[in-house]
Amino acid sequence: MSPPRFFQLISYSVASATDSSVIRLSDLRLDDARALLEHDPSSELPSPEASPAVYMQTILDGLCELSLRDPLTGLSNRRHFNHLLNREIESVARSGESVLLLIMDIDHFKKVNDTYGHHAGDLVLQAVSKCLEACVRPMDTVSRFGGEEFAAILPNCPSSFGPVVAERIREAVAALAITVSPSETIQVTISIGGAYAPEWVRSTIKLWTERADEQLYRAKSAGRNRVFIEEQRGVAVSADEKGMLFGHHLFGDPAAEGVAGDAAGSAVADSEMNRAN
Amino acid sequence: MSEVSNPPQDAVVEPTLALKSRSKVIAVTSGKGGVGKTFVSANLASALAKRGLRVLVLDADLGLANLDVVLNLYPKITLHDVFTGKSKLEDAIYKAPGGFSVLLAGSGMVEYSRLAPEVRDDFLRIMESLVPNYDIVLLDTGAGISDVVLFAVSMASEVLLVATPEPTALTDAYATIKVLGAQQKRQRIRIVINQVARTGDGTAITTQLQQVLDRFVNKDSEHPLKLIHMGDIPSDPAVRQAIMKRQLLAQSDPGCPAALSITQLASKVESAVIKHGA
Structure with missing residues (x-):
């Protein structure tokens, strides 16, 4: 054709x-x-x-x-998500911003399908999708990665916020009462794995999702309905480090700052010193 | 219920690539742009050449470096043409005014800023064939810690980090030092402080950086990082004049304080890198 x-x-x-x-x-x-x-x-x-x-x-x-778009849930599909991930990778490589990737999987989803039928499974996927979207900021993107697996990309997410957001998602999903037929309401749980983009370094979709997947696997192995987030690689300079870097005589001394601010004048003095040497 | 786990050992950027005769290669880098990295590379190369060494400066920022502007050299054939197979490597090497050789990336290289594996291989191959012809190779890398910079630095035995006393430049320099220590297991980084107001400032700054490293990074590291202060370049109006004229200090004002400090730096680099490495 x-x-x-x-x-x-x-x-x-x-x-x-x-x-x-x-x-x-x-x-x-x-x-x-x-x-x-x-x-x-x-x-x-x-x-x-x-x-x-x-x-x-x-x-x-x-x-x-x-x-x-994913036709069932209306979320971004994997194609769109990969495009967005690539964009984040590019931006993080330049900005060093903290970006978190979460990969989430509904626990024992097969059992839902087997017990209540595929239509009930679809309703669960739709309800969980809606819930995930409601748990994140408008700037975040939630995607259906495939089957009962979801992913979310959270730009500008400091390491202290990541576990809080993921935990909120886990609790919200567990609290859902999903009506799958006039007489039946079911509940599901979700396991969440997360990994940050390495700051200042251009990663790849594969490496980044593998790290998040590894954490999801750990969440599943540890009994499901859990959050595991990889510790962020410590590249950022902490407030303590900055404090020590600048807290001492170099910049704390007003006299030293005065000299530093008058670079042109001191260069003349330097040139004389250097020539004398 | 949330748990935070330890990061796995896999590194996103391979730490060190096997380049033979790496000992002659020095990566000139900086945490922040605009601290005079390219200016230092070019003038250091000229000072080393004056000492009778065969020196090559390679634009390892893949087209974002301003080496062509600093040297006022706009060659027809660049690394880009070598990568695309249009030209032979030897035709892309030019003689710079300071008596050293230079290989520029060319503006077409910007598209390589995503460091594909083929580009790495090409780059390594080019380095393998170039390095034996010189006593010292300076890689003028990009600023920051992008994968291109980390890759370029991984080909060098020595890192010369340029910073200025400005707080933002020092913070970025410190972040770069941490990454190089963590990802490449570097144990030695050489420091040049540009635009110092007073002689001795650079020594104090390096000591300060070292103390913060010792406290926050080296304390539980198996590879303690040591900073070596290689010299200061004073704030000097002659530098600005040279840059405006697009000349090396050796051409425009060979007796100025900045030029003298670069001559001293060259002597230190020669004894530290070449005699030490041989």
């Missing part, structure tokens, strides 16, 4: 260069794309009366949006 269609599109645009500069929408065969958007309740459909440019733009925007 698709190769001949691609060929038609190309041959049309070549022909159009000589025949006419206007592309007729009816020749572009956008029906499949339109149908895809029609099936997605949150997508905006282009009006048939829209100008060709607006029509195309709406279709393209809709497809881009679809390609970044």
Whole structure:
């Protein structure tokens, strides 16, 4: 199906260069794309009366949006998340900002599916997704990583905040009462593993997620419904270190500061000293 | 319920790569940009050349270094052309005004700032073939602790860290020292303090940095880090004039205090690195 269609599109645009500069929408065969958007309740459909440019733009925007979202939960999908992770990696390499990656997995999810059916499983995934999004800041991104696994990226998250946020998520999920049928309400728990991006160093998606995964594995092994976060690599200069670096005679002495502030004047004195040497 | 665990031992950046004759290679680096790292690299190279040494300065900031601006040298062939296979390595090496050789990265190298494994391999191969031709190779690295900088530093036996007495420069210098100690297990970092107001300031600053390191880093480390103060470069209006004229101090004002301090630095670098390393 698709190769001949691609060929038609190309041959049309070549022909159009000589025949006419206007592309007729009816020749572009956008029906499949339109149908895809029609099936997605949150997508905006282009009006048939829209100008060709607006029509195309709406279709393209809709497809881009679809390609970044997980259809069941509405969260970012893994493709979008990887893109965001890469962006954070680039930014951390330059800024040294503290960014936390959490990987979360619903405990014994298979049992939910086996006991209550797949529809109940879907409802659990949706309820947990909603809960995760409500637990983080608007600047954070929650993604469905696949199956019952979720991930969250938390930019500008100091090491003291990470465990607090993760613990809040764990408690909020455990407190959910999820109605899966008129007569049944179930509860689930979540295990969370976390790792910070190494500050000032350009990591890779693989290395970073592996470290968070390792912590998730530890949370699962330790009995589930737990949070494990890798200790942040200590590159940052602590307040104590800064205090010791600047607290002494070098900068504490007003006389020394006075001299340092008058660099041009002292350079003359220095030049004389150096020449004397 | 939350627990915080110890970090695993895996390092994100490989600590040290096997480069033969690494002993001749010095990485000139700094925590913060704008402290005169490239200025020191170029003028130190010229002072070392004057002592009769064959010196190469390599722009290891992959195109973000200002070595071309400092030297007023805009070569047609750069490391970029060597990487892409357009030119031979020997054609990319130019003679700088100070009597030393220089290999510039070229602006096209900016795209390599993501250090792909192929780029590392190419870089290492180039270093392997270059180093035997010189007595000393200076790597003018980027500022900070990006993976490009850490990689460049990993190819050097000695690190010469340039800082100024400014608090922000010192904090960043301290952070860099910590990373180099932790990730590359460095035990010795050489310090030059640029733009000092008084002679002796650099010694005091280095002592101060060492004391903080001893207290916070060395105390439970198997690889205690030692800082070696290599010299101070005084604040000197002649430096600004040289930079504006895009000349080396040896050309514009060879007798100025900054030039004299760089001559002293060169002698210390020669005896510490070459005679020590041989």
